[in-house]
Amino acid sequence: MIFARDLVKRFGDFTAVNGIDVEVAPGEAFGFLGPNGAGKSSTMRMISCVSAPTSGELRILGMDPVRDGTRIRARLGVCPQLDHLDPDLTVRENLTTYARYFGLSRAEGRRRADELLDFVQLRDRAGSMVEPLSGGMKRRLTIARAMINEPDIVLLDEPTTGLDPQARHLLWERLFRLKQRGTTLVLTTHYMDEAEQLCDRLVVMDGGKIVAEGSPRSLIETYSTAEVVELRFPDGLDLNADYAAKMSGIGERVDPLPDRVLLYADDGDAALTEVHRRGLTPSSVLVRRSTLEDVFLHLTGRTLVD
Amino acid sequence: MLTTLAAARSTRATRPGLSTTRVGAVIGRNVGALRSGPSYWIVLVSGFFEPLLYLLSIGVGVGALVGDLTAYGRTMPYAAFVAPAMLAVSAMTGALAETTFNVFFKLKYAKTYEAMLTTPVRPVEIAFGELTWATVRGSLYTAIFLGVMVALGLAPVGGALAAFPATILVSLAFGAVGLTISTLMRGWQDFDLLNTGQFAMFLFSGTFSPVQNYPAWMEVLIQVTPLYHAVELVRGLSLGVYGLGLLGHAAYLLVMLAAGLWFAARRMERLLCP
Ligand SMILES: Nc1ncnc2c1ncn2[C@@H]1O[C@H](COP(=O)(O)OP(=O)(O)OP(=O)(O)O)[C@@H](O)[C@H]1O
Numbered sequence: 001m002i003f004a005r006d007l008v009k010r011f012g013d014f015t016a017v018n019g020i021d022v023e024v025a026p027g028e029a030f031g032f033l034g035p036n037g038a039g040k041s042s043t044m045r046m047i048s049c050v051s052a053p054t055s056g057e058l059r060i061l062g063m064d065p066v067r068d069g070t071r072i073r074a075r076l077g078v079c080p081q082l083d084h085l086d087p088d089l090t091v092r093e094n095l096t097t098y099a100r101y102f103g104l105s106r107a108e109g110r111r112r113a114d115e116l117l118d119f120v121q122l123r124d125r126a127g128s129m130v131e132p133l134s135g136g137m138k139r140r141l142t143i144a145r146a147m148i149n150e151p152d153i154v155l156l157d158e159p160t161t162g163l164d165p166q167a168r169h170l171l172w173e174r175l176f177r178l179k180q181r182g183t184t185l186v187l188t189t190h191y192m193d194e195a196e197q198l199c200d201r202l203v204v205m206d207g208g209k210i211v212a213e214g215s216p217r218s219l220i221e222t223y224s225t226a227e228v229v230e231l232r233f234p235d236g237l238d239l240n241a242d243y244a245a246k247m248s249g250i251g252e253r254v255d256p257l258p259d260r261v262l263l264y265a266d267d268g269d270a271a272l273t274e275v276h277r278r279g280l281t282p283s284s285v286l287v288r289r290s291t292l293e294d295v296f297l298h299l300t301g302r303t304l305v306d
Numbered sequence: 307m308l309t310t311l312a313a314a315r316s317t318r319a320t321r322p323g324l325s326t327t328r329v330g331a332v333i334g335r336n337v338g339a340l341r342s343g344p345s346y347w348i349v350l351v352s353g354f355f356e357p358l359l360y361l362l363s364i365g366v367g368v369g370a371l372v373g374d375l376t377a378y379g380r381t382m383p384y385a386a387f388v389a390p391a392m393l394a395v396s397a398m399t400g401a402l403a404e405t406t407f408n409v410f411f412k413l414k415y416a417k418t419y420e421a422m423l424t425t426p427v428r429p430v431e432i433a434f435g436e437l438t439w440a441t442v443r444g445s446l447y448t449a450i451f452l453g454v455m456v457a458l459g460l461a462p463v464g465g466a467l468a469a470f471p472a473t474i475l476v477s478l479a480f481g482a483v484g485l486t487i488s489t490l491m492r493g494w495q496d497f498d499l500l501n502t503g504q505f506a507m508f509l510f511s512g513t514f515s516p517v518q519n520y521p522a523w524m525e526v527l528i529q530v531t532p533l534y535h536a537v538e539l540v541r542g543l544s545l546g547v548y549g550l551g552l553l554g555h556a557a558y559l560l561v562m563l564a565a566g567l568w569f570a571a572r573r574m575e576r577l578l579c580p
């Protein structure tokens with residue numbers, strides 16, 4: 001569905017995407033993770049054929065985005081990072097007008113609009129203007145809009161940023177249903193739980209490059225330990241680095257964060273016993289399973305004490 | 307397959323095969339906005355009255371003091387001289403208001419076009435759609451204005467019918483340039499500049515007195531600016547004073563239209579597809 005080799009995007013002298021290779025198979029749910037400015041949106045814009053690659057090879061649905069942009073975009077559903085809904089139109093008209101851009105008939109546009117309004121639970125707001133909607137409602141409308149052409153690939157740039165937990169779960173469920181229907185999903189996110197829930201496979205980007213790739217499970221296995229011990233100290237704010245130094249050698253890795261120290265070990269309880277044996281007295285302790293978040297923190301460079 | 311930005315831009319902007327369905331959809335969006343928001347109507351109606359008020363106050367009011375005027379080898383009431391100019395002005399302001407004010411807002415704030423470009427719609431189709439819509443607005447103004455002129459006895463019916471297509475050309479030409487201006491605007495402060503330019507043209511382009519009344523250097527300067535050509539073309543046709551000069555004025559407006567569209571499509575591509 002999507003094939004990119006050595007893809008580069010430059011803005012003037014600045015390189016936003018610096019030679020990435022990506023392949024997405026039909027029906028797959030693929031994620032881009034990465035800190036702010038990693039180049040996720042720039043990559044998504046190239047895949048949505050609104051921004052031309054500076055260099056490298058890119059094929060979407062077997063076509064060249066520069067030559068066949070119009071034909072490719074006809075089969076994509078794009079939910080950009082910022083919803084740019086039309087403030088002069090009602091909720092329903094936002095969908096029907098959008099349908100016309102794809103060359104759908106008025107009747108077909110109305111039919112799909114109503115169906116999608118049900119799908120994202122906005123039927124009762126159909127006649128409202130866009131402005132008074134809440135952030136979550138706008139987001140849902142943007143996602144509904146992205147699906148008006150029954151796309152083969154749906155591209156979602158941070159689909160659930162700013163939503164309350166209920167709205168997020170509703171969206172996840174809707175996206176999961178899309179996936180079950182065989183739609184290919186490509187999304188970016190800052191939420192590790194979202195990536196774990198939705199993505200079959202993901203890449204972690206940092207500074208325009210891909211720094212890791214795999215399924216959520218395999219990434220955790222490769223880049224983290226089975227368990228993580230979170231330790232907080234009463235005077236930790238300034239001294240976390242010192243505490244971390246005193247713990248060096250315990251487990252696989254020690255990582256001082258501003259508010260806590262993370263201790264990566266396959267056996268968390270054994271590591272904790274060793275911490276106490278060295279005379280350290282944390283004010284609170286949590287032993288938990290490793291998550292994608294730990295992988296993310298590790299890969300995208302917090303100060304590490306190995 | 308290895309692509310450069312420049313190559314990508316030129317392919318998308320210049321490739322032939324404009325889809326009329328998609329241009330129609332861009333226009334349809336504005337029809338929808340007109341239906342759903344009351345604010346659009348206010349803008350639309352107020353834009354019409356300005357030239358009409360000038361016609362009544364200066365053409366008819368001042369005209370009563372001035373009396374008749376001789377131009378183009380014939381003598382006519384002052385209001386009959388001013389009316390075709392106000393007609394050209396309403397074609398200009400109608401189209402410009404749409405392609406500058408409204409298009410700039412959609413471009414910079416509402417991000418309407420960014421949403422459009424995630425669909426098969428191309429920048430050049432947006433440019434065509436917005437220009438067509440602007441021309442419809444301009445022509446709506448001029449159609450009503452021509453009705454007023456005929457009713458007040460300021461133009462014969464035949465002249466009005468001949469002038470109408472010319473006002474469409476005027477709307478197209480100014481609309482196309484307006485689109486380009488919108489893509490160059492940095493913020494609302496630039497509208498002051500545009501308004502001043504528009505007002506200067508409005509005062510001097512042979513609107514209220516024949517350009518021959520000005521010093522020679524001014525006359526040359528005026529002849530370079532676009533509203534002069536619009537006024538001369540529309541006035542010649544509505545008064546029935548034909549001549550080869552009319553073709554020259556029409557050619558000027560056609561070049562404006564072509565250049566404006568070409569630049570606008572290119573600039574939109576650059577702004578919207580970075
Ligand atoms: N049109 C542009 N012109 C210049 N620089 C740009 C442009 N678009 C993006 N950039 C730069 O490219 C870099 C990557 O931006 P991008 O939006 O792709 O990051 P991101 O991973 O999506 O970040 P976020 O998580 O904050 O959305 C940033 O440093 C940004 O400033």
Ligand SMILES: [Mg+2]
Pocket residue numbers: 040041042081157
């Ligand atoms: Mg982004």
